[in-house]
Amino acid sequence: MELVKALTEKHPAAGPDGAALAASSGPARFWKVMKSQKYLYFMSMPFVIWVFVFSYMPLWGWTMAFQDFKAGKTFGEQKWVGFKHFQELFTDERFYLVLRNTLAMSLMGLIVGFVVPILFAVLLNEVKGRLFKRTVQTISYLPHFVSWVVVAGIVTKMLSTDSGAVNNLLMWLHITDEPIQFMAKGNWFWSIVTASDLWKELGWSAIIYLAAIAGIDPELYEASRVDGANRLRQMWHITLPGIRTTISVLLIMSIGHLISIGFEKQFLLGNNLVKDYSEVLDLYALNYGLSLARFSFGTAIGIFNSVVSIFLLFLANGVLKKVTKESIM
Amino acid sequence: MNKAFNATRGERAFDVVNILIMLLLVVVTLYPFLNVLAISLNNSQDTVRGGIGLWPRQFTLENYKVIFAYEGLLQGFKVSILRTVVGTVLGLLSASMLAFTLSRADFQARRFVSVFLALTMYFSGGLIPVYILMRDLHLIGTFWVYVLPGMVGAFNVFVIRSFIDGLPFALQESAKLDGANDFTIYWRIILPLAKPALATIALFLAVGQWNAFLDTYLYNGSSETWTTLQYELMKVLQSTQQGGANMRTSNEDMTKLMNQVSPESIKMAITIVVTVPILAVYPFLQRYFVGGMTLGAVKA
Numbered sequence: 001m002e003l004v005k006a007l008t009e010k011h012p013a014a015g016p017d018g019a020a021l022a023a024s025s026g027p028a029r030f031w032k033v034m035k036s037q038k039y040l041y042f043m044s045m046p047f048v049i050w051v052f053v054f055s056y057m058p059l060w061g062w063t064m065a066f067q068d069f070k071a072g073k074t075f076g077e078q079k080w081v082g083f084k085h086f087q088e089l090f091t092d093e094r095f096y097l098v099l100r101n102t103l104a105m106s107l108m109g110l111i112v113g114f115v116v117p118i119l120f121a122v123l124l125n126e127v128k129g130r131l132f133k134r135t136v137q138t139i140s141y142l143p144h145f146v147s148w149v150v151v152a153g154i155v156t157k158m159l160s161t162d163s164g165a166v167n168n169l170l171m172w173l174h175i176t177d178e179p180i181q182f183m184a185k186g187n188w189f190w191s192i193v194t195a196s197d198l199w200k201e202l203g204w205s206a207i208i209y210l211a212a213i214a215g216i217d218p219e220l221y222e223a224s225r226v227d228g229a230n231r232l233r234q235m236w237h238i239t240l241p242g243i244r245t246t247i248s249v250l251l252i253m254s255i256g257h258l259i260s261i262g263f264e265k266q267f268l269l270g271n272n273l274v275k276d277y278s279e280v281l282d283l284y285a286l287n288y289g290l291s292l293a294r295f296s297f298g299t300a301i302g303i304f305n306s307v308v309s310i311f312l313l314f315l316a317n318g319v320l321k322k323v324t325k326e327s328i329m
Numbered sequence: 330m331n332k333a334f335n336a337t338r339g340e341r342a343f344d345v346v347n348i349l350i351m352l353l354l355v356v357v358t359l360y361p362f363l364n365v366l367a368i369s370l371n372n373s374q375d376t377v378r379g380g381i382g383l384w385p386r387q388f389t390l391e392n393y394k395v396i397f398a399y400e401g402l403l404q405g406f407k408v409s410i411l412r413t414v415v416g417t418v419l420g421l422l423s424a425s426m427l428a429f430t431l432s433r434a435d436f437q438a439r440r441f442v443s444v445f446l447a448l449t450m451y452f453s454g455g456l457i458p459v460y461i462l463m464r465d466l467h468l469i470g471t472f473w474v475y476v477l478p479g480m481v482g483a484f485n486v487f488v489i490r491s492f493i494d495g496l497p498f499a500l501q502e503s504a505k506l507d508g509a510n511d512f513t514i515y516w517r518i519i520l521p522l523a524k525p526a527l528a529t530i531a532l533f534l535a536v537g538q539w540n541a542f543l544d545t546y547l548y549n550g551s552s553e554t555w556t557t558l559q560y561e562l563m564k565v566l567q568s569t570q571q572g573g574a575n576m577r578t579s580n581e582d583m584t585k586l587m588n589q590v591s592p593e594s595i596k597m598a599i600t601i602v603v604t605v606p607i608l609a610v611y612p613f614l615q616r617y618f619v620g621g622m623t624l625g626a627v628k629a
Contacts, residue, residue: 033437039511044430044442047423047481051449054478058454058462071464120354123347136351138612139358145607147540149559153566153600154361163379165364199357207619231343264543268563285456290547295457302455313451 065299085300094284101190102280105266108194110254117202118247121209122235137210140203148200152268155196159183183269186277193265193278208250209243216242248320255316281305362604365597369393373594392598395589401553402561402599408472409539409558416476416538417531423481424530425523428489429515446483463548472555474548475541485530492526493519528617532610539607562599568592 034041065085067078089095120140127133143151158165161179170176182188220238229237263282270278279287281301289298363383368376372387380386396402430436431443454462459478468474496519504514520527542559549555589595 030437037436037511040430040433040436041438043426043512043515044436044438047427048442048445050423050481051446051483053466054462054481055449055454058458059452061454061458061461064458064461123350126343126347127351128344132348132351136355138615139355141611141615142358142362142608145536145540145611146604147542147559149540149542149563149566150600150604153562153596154365156566157365157597158361163381165360202354203358211619230337230339267543268567282456289457290460295461298457299455302457306452306455310451 062303064296065303067296069296085296089300098279098281098284101277105190105193108190109197112194112198116198117205118209120202121206122239125213126231143200144204148264148268151196151200156183184273186274189274189277212243212246213239252316252320255312365600369597369601373590376594392590392594396595396598401556405556405558405561408555412475413535413538417534419476419480420534421527421531424485425489427486428493429519431490432493446486450483469548470552475544489526492523496522525617532614532618558603562603565599566596
C-alpha cells in the first residue's frame with residue numbers, strides 16, 4: 001500500500017550510529033545495533049505492545065461471530081456454529097432497513113459534507129478583508145470543538161415545536177402555519193443528521209482546502225486577470241484545479257469510511273418515534289447485540305460493516321485512479 | 330492601476346453577495362449558542378412564555394445555582410477534568426516518544442513499528458469485541474477505561490513525527506557527541522522544539538477527552554463515581570425528549586432537579602457549563618491546530 005509506504009518512509013538521513021556500524025554485518029551486528037539503540041527500543045516497544053492489546057486483540061474477537069459465544073466460558077469451550085449468525089442477520093428484515101438508513105445517511109453526508117466545505121473554502125478565499133476573513137474562519141471552527149451531546153441538544157432546541165428558532169422563522173415567513181414536528185417525523189431524520197453534521201464540521205473540513213488554496217501560485221491569478229477572466233472563472237479554472245489532488249485524496253478516504261459513520265449522531269438525535277429511520281448498523285449492533293448480550297450476532301454485524309468498508313475503499317480508489325490518476329494505495 | 334478602478338460592477342456585486350453569504354454563515358453558527366446562553370440566564374417561568382432570542386428578558390443566575398447544587402453534575406465535572414488532564418498528558422507522552430523513535434532513520438525497528446501503527450488507522454475490531462476486551466481486562470467500572478484504550482493514536486504520532494522530521498538533525502548529532510543518550514535527546518532537545526506540534530495534539534486529545542460520552546455510557550453507565558459531564562448532560566437532555574428514551578437511565582435526583590426550575594432552563598444551563606471551557610481555549614490555539622491539520626493532511 002502506497003499510503004502506508006508514504007507514512008513509513010522518510011528522507012534518508014544517516015543516524016548517529018549508522019556509519020560506525022555499517023562495517024560489521026550479520027546477526028552480531030543486529031544485536032550490537034539493538035544494544036546501542038536500547039533507549040529507542042525502550043521508548044517504542046511498550047507502546048507497540050499497547051497497540052497490539054487495544055487495537056489488534058479486538059480482531060481476535062471476530063471469532064465470536066462464528067461461535068455461540070457465552071460470556072462465562074473459555075475459548076476452548078465455545079461452540080462453533082459457522083455462518084449461522086450471518087444467515088440470521090441476512091434473513092432479518094430489520095437488517096435491510098438498517099442498511100438502507102446507513103447508506104442513505106452516509107451518502108447524504110458524503111455529498112453534502114464534501115461539496116459544501118469546498119465551496120466555502122473557495123468563497124472564503126475570495127473575501128478581501130483580512131480581518132473579516134480570519135474572523136469568519138475562527139467562528140466557523142467553533143462547532144467542531146463542541147461535543148455531539150451539546151450539538152444534539154442545540155439542534156433539538158432549534159427545531160422544537162415550542163418556540164424553536166427554525167419553526168419561528170418558518171412561521172414568520174409564512175412558509176408554514178403550524179410548527180413542523182421535525183424530531184418526531186421519521187422522514188425528516190436523515191436531513192436533520194446531515195444538516196447537523198454540516199453545521200458542526202463545515203469550517204473544520206475547509207481547513208485543508210484553504211491550506212491547499214494558499215499553496216496555489218499567485219501568478220496564475222495575475223495572468224488570468226490580464227486575460228480578462230472574472231472571479232467566477234478564476235475559481236473554476238484556477239482555484240478548483242489547484243486543489244484537485246487534495247479533493248481526490250479526501251474523497252477516497254471519505255468513501256472508505258462511508259458506512260462506518262459512527263452512531264453518536266443517530267444515538268443522540270434519534271428517539272423511538274423515528275427509530276425506523278435513525279437506526280444505523282452500529283446502533284443495531286448495540287441494541288440487538290450488546291444490550292441483549294447477543295455478542296455473536298452483534299459481532300457479525302460489525303464484521304459485515306468492516307468488510308463493506310474495505311470493499312468500498314478499494315472500489316473508490318480504483319475508480320478514481322482511472323478517472324483522475326490519483327490514488328492513495 | 331488601482332483596485333477601485335479595476336473593479337467592475339460584476340466584481341463588486343460578487344463581493345457583496347460573497348460577504349452576505351459569509352455573514353449568514355456566521356449568524357447560523359453563532360445564533361444557537363447565544364440563544365442557549367440567553368435562555369440559561371433567563372428566569373425559567375418567563376422562558377416558558379417563549380420568544381427569548383439573543384438576550385435574557387428577566388436576568389437571573391438561579392438556573393446555575395440549581396445545577397451546581399446537583400451532586401452528579403459536580404462529580405461529572407471533576408471526572409471530566411481528571412480524564413482530560415490525565416488523558417492528554419499520557420497521550421502526549423506516548424505519541425511524542427513514538428514519533429521521536431520513528432523519526433530516527435537509523436532505528437532498526439522503525440519500519441515495523443511504523444506499519445504496525447499505520448494499519449490501525451484502517452481497521453477496528455468493532456463495538457462488541459472491544460467491549461469484551463474491556464471486560465476481560467477488568468477495565469469496566471474504572472477510571473482507566475477513559476484513558477488507556479485510546480492512549481496511543483496513530484494519527485497523532487504521524488503528525489508529531491512529520492514535525493520532528495523538519496527539525497535539523499545536526500542538533501541530535503551534536504548532543505550525541507556531548508554524550509547524551511537517546512532519551513535525553515528526546516527529553517531535552519526534541520520535546521522543547523516540537524512545542525507547536527505538541528500543542529496541536531494536546532488540543533485534539535483534550536477536546537476528545539472532554540467531549541467523550543460514549544465510553545461512559547458503554548462502560549460506566551451505572552457508576553456514580555466515574556460519571557462524566559457529557560454523560561450527565563446527555564441524561565438530562567434525553568430525560569424529557571419526545572418519544573421517550575430508548576434504554577436511557579434516569580434517576581430521582583435529576584427529576585427533582587428538573588422540577589425545581591424548568592427542564593428547559595436546566596438543559597440550557599448545563600449545555601453552557603459543558604461548552605464554555607472549550608470555547609475559552611480554542612481561539613488561542615488556532616494558529617497551532619491549523620498548522621497541525623495541514624501537517625497531518627500532507628502525510629495522511
